[in-house]
Amino acid sequence: MTEYLVRRVLQAVLVLFLITVVSFGLMHAAPGGPLKVMLSPGMSPEAQLIQMKNMGLDQPVYIQYMKWVGNLLQGDLGHTFKNNVPVGDILWPTVWNTFVLMSVAWGLSMLIAIPWGIYNSTKQYGLSDQIASIVAYLGFAMPTFWFGIMLQQYFAMQLNLLPLSDMYTMGNEGQVGDLILHLILPVTVLTLVNIAAYVKYTRASMLEVLEQDYIRTARAKGMKERRVIFRHALRNALIPVVTIIGLDLPTLVAGAALTESVFNWPGMGRLFVDMAVAREYSVLMSITLLISLMVIIGNLLADLIYALVDPRVQLGRKGGKAA
Amino acid sequence: MKRGKGWLKPLALLSLTGALLVGCSSGNNASPGTPAPTKKPVEQVAPQATSTDDEKPVDGGTFTHSTTSDIVTLNPIFGNDTASGDVMEYTQAYLYNRNPSFDLAVYPWSLAAELPKISEDGLTYTIKMKNNAKWSDGTPVTADDLIFTINAIKTPETGSPEITKYDKVKEMKKLDDYTVEIKLKQLYAPFAFGLMQKLAPAHVLKDVPFKELQAHSYGKDPAKTPTSGPYKWSEWKQKEFHVLDANPNYWGEKKPHIQKVVYKIYADQNTQVQALMKGDVDFVGSIPVTQLEAVKAKGTINISTEPGPSYEYFAFNFDKKNFPNNYGLFEGQKTRQAIAHAINRQGIIDNILKGTGKIMDAPFLPGTWADPGDAAVHYEYSAEKAKQLLKEDGWVAGADGILSKDGNRFSFEFIFNSGNSRREQAAVVIQQNLKEIGIEAKPKALDFSALVDQYANPGKFQVLLLGWQLSDPDPDGISTFGKKAFPPGNNAGWYDNPKLDELWGKAVSTVKQEERAAIYKEVGKEISTNLPYVFMYQYGTPRGMTSRVKYKDEFKPVSMIPYGETFGFLNWWIDDTKK
Numbered sequence: 001m002t003e004y005l006v007r008r009v010l011q012a013v014l015v016l017f018l019i020t021v022v023s024f025g026l027m028h029a030a031p032g033g034p035l036k037v038m039l040s041p042g043m044s045p046e047a048q049l050i051q052m053k054n055m056g057l058d059q060p061v062y063i064q065y066m067k068w069v070g071n072l073l074q075g076d077l078g079h080t081f082k083n084n085v086p087v088g089d090i091l092w093p094t095v096w097n098t099f100v101l102m103s104v105a106w107g108l109s110m111l112i113a114i115p116w117g118i119y120n121s122t123k124q125y126g127l128s129d130q131i132a133s134i135v136a137y138l139g140f141a142m143p144t145f146w147f148g149i150m151l152q153q154y155f156a157m158q159l160n161l162l163p164l165s166d167m168y169t170m171g172n173e174g175q176v177g178d179l180i181l182h183l184i185l186p187v188t189v190l191t192l193v194n195i196a197a198y199v200k201y202t203r204a205s206m207l208e209v210l211e212q213d214y215i216r217t218a219r220a221k222g223m224k225e226r227r228v229i230f231r232h233a234l235r236n237a238l239i240p241v242v243t244i245i246g247l248d249l250p251t252l253v254a255g256a257a258l259t260e261s262v263f264n265w266p267g268m269g270r271l272f273v274d275m276a277v278a279r280e281y282s283v284l285m286s287i288t289l290l291i292s293l294m295v296i297i298g299n300l301l302a303d304l305i306y307a308l309v310d311p312r313v314q315l316g317r318k319g320g321k322a323a
Numbered sequence: 324m325k326r327g328k329g330w331l332k333p334l335a336l337l338s339l340t341g342a343l344l345v346g347c348s349s350g351n352n353a354s355p356g357t358p359a360p361t362k363k364p365v366e367q368v369a370p371q372a373t374s375t376d377d378e379k380p381v382d383g384g385t386f387t388h389s390t391t392s393d394i395v396t397l398n399p400i401f402g403n404d405t406a407s408g409d410v411m412e413y414t415q416a417y418l419y420n421r422n423p424s425f426d427l428a429v430y431p432w433s434l435a436a437e438l439p440k441i442s443e444d445g446l447t448y449t450i451k452m453k454n455n456a457k458w459s460d461g462t463p464v465t466a467d468d469l470i471f472t473i474n475a476i477k478t479p480e481t482g483s484p485e486i487t488k489y490d491k492v493k494e495m496k497k498l499d500d501y502t503v504e505i506k507l508k509q510l511y512a513p514f515a516f517g518l519m520q521k522l523a524p525a526h527v528l529k530d531v532p533f534k535e536l537q538a539h540s541y542g543k544d545p546a547k548t549p550t551s552g553p554y555k556w557s558e559w560k561q562k563e564f565h566v567l568d569a570n571p572n573y574w575g576e577k578k579p580h581i582q583k584v585v586y587k588i589y590a591d592q593n594t595q596v597q598a599l600m601k602g603d604v605d606f607v608g609s610i611p612v613t614q615l616e617a618v619k620a621k622g623t624i625n626i627s628t629e630p631g632p633s634y635e636y637f638a639f640n641f642d643k644k645n646f647p648n649n650y651g652l653f654e655g656q657k658t659r660q661a662i663a664h665a666i667n668r669q670g671i672i673d674n675i676l677k678g679t680g681k682i683m684d685a686p687f688l689p690g691t692w693a694d695p696g697d698a699a700v701h702y703e704y705s706a707e708k709a710k711q712l713l714k715e716d717g718w719v720a721g722a723d724g725i726l727s728k729d730g731n732r733f734s735f736e737f738i739f740n741s742g743n744s745r746r747e748q749a750a751v752v753i754q755q756n757l758k759e760i761g762i763e764a765k766p767k768a769l770d771f772s773a774l775v776d777q778y779a780n781p782g783k784f785q786v787l788l789l790g791w792q793l794s795d796p797d798p799d800g801i802s803t804f805g806k807k808a809f810p811p812g813n814n815a816g817w818y819d820n821p822k823l824d825e826l827w828g829k830a831v832s833t834v835k836q837e838e839r840a841a842i843y844k845e846v847g848k849e850i851s852t853n854l855p856y857v858f859m860y861q862y863g864t865p866r867g868m869t870s871r872v873k874y875k876d877e878f879k880p881v882s883m884i885p886y887g888e889t890f891g892f893l894n895w896w897i898d899d900t901k902k
Contacts, residue, residue: 031773051482054534083395084538090561149593157601164601165594170564170585261590264598266563270590274392274562279772 008303012296016289023288024068027281028061034081034279055081068285078282087282090271095290097167098255098267100179105187106252109194110245116195117202118237121210122229132199139196148189148262155185165264186263190256194248201244205237212236239306246302250294254287373625374873384897385583386872388889389595389604393562393588397550398542399521400475403484403794406588412886413567413584414550415521416456416575418469423881423890425691425796427515432575432893434464434551436501439518445510445834450518452501457574458549462526464574466497471525473505481533488517512831512839513797524549553579553893562588580896596867599624605872608888609864612677624867628679629882631863632688632794635746636856637666637737637753638787642817645785650731652785659854661712663702665760666753670704672860675748680860685847686791686800688861688883692840693798695847702857709760718761726761734763737786738778741768745862746788753788782810782817790862794885798843801827804855818855873898 035052052058056067071078077087120129156164163169163182172178209215210233218228257269268287275283394407399415402408418435422428429435434456440449456464475481477489491511496504507514523541527549531539540547545556553575554567565586569579587604589595596614599607600621610618610626618624639653646652653659672680681689684699718726718733726733737753739746750766757764764786769778778784791803801808805824808814823846830842851858866880866888878891 031770031776033772033776047479047482047486050479050534054482054537079538083401083543085543085561093561149597152597157597164597164603165589166563170587262594264590264594266560271562 008300012300015296016292019292020069020285020289021065023285024065024281025061027279027284028064030279033057034281068282072289077286080280080283082278082280087286090283091268091286091290094266094268094271095253097265098260098269099252100167101183101186101260101265101267102190102252102255104183105190105194106248108187109191109198112191113195113198114202114238114241117199117241118206118229118234120199120203121206121237122225124207129203132203135192136196136200139192139194142192144189144193144256145258145262147192148185148259151185151188152262165262167266182263186259186265189259189262197244198241201241202237205240206233209233209237242305243302246298246305247295249298249301250291253294254291373868373870374875378873378898380580380873380894380896381898382580382896383582384580384899385585386581386606386895386897387585387587387604388606389587389589389598390608391589391591391595394559394565396537396542397548397556398523398536398539400472400481400483400485400523401537402542406586408886409889410556410565410567410586411521411552412889413554413586413892414552414556414570416464416551416553418450418452418520418522419518421516421519421796421884423884423887425688425884427519431577432553434522435518439515441515441834445512445832446507448505448507448514448518449498450503450505452503453574454501455574456551457572458524458526458551459555459570459572460549461572462524462549463500464522464551465500465525466503467500467525467529468522469503469520470495470497471529472520472522475523475528475533475536478533481536488520510832510834512834513795513799515834516795516797519796522551524551554584564588575893577893579893581892599867599869602869605869606888607867610867612675612679612865615677615865618865618867623870625870626865626867627880627882628677628865629863630680630861631792631882631887632861632885633790633792633863634683634686634688634861635749635788635790635859637662637859638789638816638856639818639854640782640785640787640816641819641855642782645783646731646735648731650729652731652733652735655716656853657712657716658718659857660702660852661709661716661760662757662762663854663857664705664712665709665756665762666857666859667704667756668859671749671752675745675752676860676862677865679865680862683858683861684851685858686803686850686856687798687843687847688793690883691796691798692836693843695844698844699847699851701851706756706759713760720761724761725763732763733761734765735785736765736767737788738767738769738774738784739788740771740774742771749859750788779815780811782815784815787815792885796884798839799827799831800846801831804850816855820849820853820855823849823853871898872896 034055035048035057049058056064059067068078077091079086080090116128116132120126120132123129152164155162162184167182168175168178169182206229210229215228215233218232219225223232253268254272255265255267255269257273259265260267260269261273272284272287275287388409390406390409392404392406394402394410395404396402396407397411397414399411402411416432416434418433419427419438420430420433427438429438434452436451436453440451441447442449450469452464452466452469454463458464473489473492473495476483476485477492479486491507491509491514493506493508495506498504527541527547528536528539542548545559548556550556550570553570553573555570556565557568558564558566567584567586569582573579587598589598592607592609592611593614595604595607596610596618598604599610600618602623615626615628619626639659641651641653643649643651668682672678672682682701683689684701685695687693687695713726716728718728721727721732737750739750741747747768750768754764754766766788779787779789801824803813804818804820805814805827806819806821807824809817826842826846826849830839830846833839863882866882868880872895874891874895878894881887881890884890
């Protein structure tokens with residue numbers, strides 16, 4: 001297990017390094033650049049050169065990259081070009097805001113979708129199963145921004161029941177009750193989308209397991225259906241579901257840019273779009289790194305959870321021995 | 324005309340920052356079509372007074388100004404983007420203000436005590452400041468602040484984007500604590516307008532080396548940013564909002580009625596308009612034309628559709644290297660004039676801009692003192708006239724219906740920035756209009772930065788469809804049309820007209836406005852005849868204000884001047900019974 005973990009972590013470091021090299025190179029190769037976005041065209045070439053020096057943009061790209069990595073290793077994410085603000089000051093609040101939104105939506109989706117999927121697998125083509133299909137169609141087919149706007153129109157504009165947008169009402173920052181009210185509409189949008197996927201995966205996976213020989217054997221032995229489902233089938237059926245959920249983990253910090261835009265949620269998805277337009281390399285690199293890190297951690301966790309859920313999956317085997 | 328942020332702002336106005344950049348997108352998704360020729364007058368809905376004479380202003384309340392981009396800095400030496408400018412309108416006093424006619428003016432809220440005294444030779448400006456103005460920390464605003472600000476901006480190490488405003492300053496002398504004498508290196512009339520300047524506090528920044536000014540916390544930390552205007556900066560939540568409270572140390576005779584201003588940042592225009600309709604915000608500066616009817620139907624929002632200080636253009640490239648066989652398609656004056664006749668500008672205004680624009684024939688805003696009026700040639704929409712002119716210029720139809728001359732097909736590519744729905748739709752109309760007269764014009768949308776970097780700045784394109792925002796009220800246009808402004812300058816199309824260069828130069832060599840106006844008449848005539856651009860239209864985005872905001876007619880928003888929407892804000896008040 002330890003050996004496995006060490007190997008995975010080393011792999012992760014290598015992958016992260018490659019991601020930063022490629023991202024840094026691509027960003028700098030793209031046309032435009034922060035100076036072009038900021039300066040007035042009347043500025044003399046001399047003045048522009050001085051500005052480039054001040055921003056460190058006169059250096060070759062590999063030097064800029066090494067400086068960025070050097071700062072990163074000391075915990076410094078850099079500063080924005082536009083107003084020289086530390087990247088962390090901008091980034092961390094948005095990561096937290098997105099985490100609040102996405103974790104509520106994610107948790108709620110699992111709480112609803114997994115039991116629902118299990119239930120539907122035992123009552124195939126029943127009413128609940130039909131409803132789940134409709135929800136899934138809606139969730140997959142409906143553009144989230146459109147659904148968000150519809151919810152806003154009805155619950156915020158017409159009924160005036162819920163806030164239209166933002167994370168808090170001005171002046172109520174930090175109040176949990178106010179936060180919950182603001183969470184309802186965006187969480188509804190995100191949950192619908194997640195449920196659509198999770199219910200279907202859980203149901204399909206359960207159905208597959210329920211047809212296995214060992215389930216038939218368990219039933220033949222006269223085991224109660226409840227025990228068959230929860231004791232025997234569920235553990236195996238959850239493996240692919242865990243994979244899907246694990247891969248969704250990065251969205252907890254990356255957020256859903258469209259939903260954040262529609263509800264004016266001050267999260268990281270929105271920040272990324274803004275910063276891409278402004279060519280704020282330091283912020284973009286930090287976000288890329290963070291998301292990459294989450295993807296790697298998500299994968300790792302999914303693998304580890306496999307092992308916990310299904311002891312047949314053993315970690316660290318080498319040499320092609322049978323597992 | 325100095326175009327601050329020229330390339331950038333058009334977009335921001337945009338729908339960018341607009342949608343992402345300036346002047347760009349209006350969020351308009353209506354399908355483009357060819358507007359029919361029309362002669363109907365365009366309805367212009369101007370802002371009206373929202374109070375009656377017997378209504379008295381009341382003190383208190385909060386005004387929420389919405390936007391789609393956050394500030395860069397509130398340090399006037401650096402902040403020249405739209406959002407920073409918006410917030411500084413409330414927090415920083417100007418040395419001189421501009422009046423609704425675009426002229427330099429002294430108001431009770433200006434730092435200057437009187438208009439600048441200009442010497443006979445036009446080289447020396449004497450500026451007298453009020454002696455009672457204070458920063459919000461209680462320190463007096465003095466001549467030191469003015470000298471420090473100009474010095475910092477004109478020093479290249481500082482990296483100020485406003486450097487060209489003061490690069491003709493030779494020396495400054497402090498005559499007393501409130502009087503400054505500025506000597507110029509050369510006669511330069513637009514300098515007066517450069518004095519519409521917000522100041523930075525010398526007592527906070529004077530010991531900071533110029534090259535470290537940008538990194539300083541002044542302008543970025545509300546607690547360390549004393550302001551000279553009617554509001555102080557109390558709070559900034561990045562990418563979310565700013566809170567501005569009435570400045571208790573405000574020195575002006577006229578104090579603001581409204582006690583608090585919230586500058587609220589939205590992710591996009593649609594979200595912003597929803598918030599306006601729900602009453603979460605009081606002002607939106609850019610309502611997508613597609614949503615105009617819905618906002619009007621709400622009935623509680625006052626809408627202004629007057630165009631602002633921006634115009635769109637269709638710029639020809641005169642550098643033959645950009646064309647196959649080095650054959651410049653736009654060499655012939657008659658050819659350019661034919662294109663001006665062929666484009667249905669009024670149709671675009673009526674159908675795409677929904678009436679929120681005015682045709683322009685020269686690079687001067689209609690109604691300003693430099694507007695040449697009828698002296699500029701007007702090209703009415705007429706495919707027949709266009710065909711006639713092309714024929715006279717030697718173009719004949721080829722086998723595929725496209726004109727050709729000397730073996731060269733009349734086919735070109737015109738580029739504009741993607742994400743700007745107004746331009747995207749106008750491009751389709753232009754393409755169809757030109758096809759009708761036998762010209763193949765191929766529209767191509769590009770990312771704004773890429774367009775500026777790879778095409779406009781190096782002058783490598785065939786035709787450019789873009790806009791200018793005239794952030795400086797001076798009409799001097801040599802930095803856009805003069806030979807000295809060849810790429811990477813603003814004269815991206817390599818337009819060379821010695822007669823025009825001479826006229827531009829002559830116009831800035833006198834400080835007498837009547838003399839300048841007469842010269843700009845000649846400029847208007849020459850430029851509209853010779854046509855480096857097809858000047859398309861002055862445009863703007865509809866603005867909406869909730870009816871709880873009250874003002875008398877004399878203090879209504881002014882569309883024509885930059886930041887004019889809050890002109891007279893000190894005299895506005897909030898009537899919360901009108902929510």
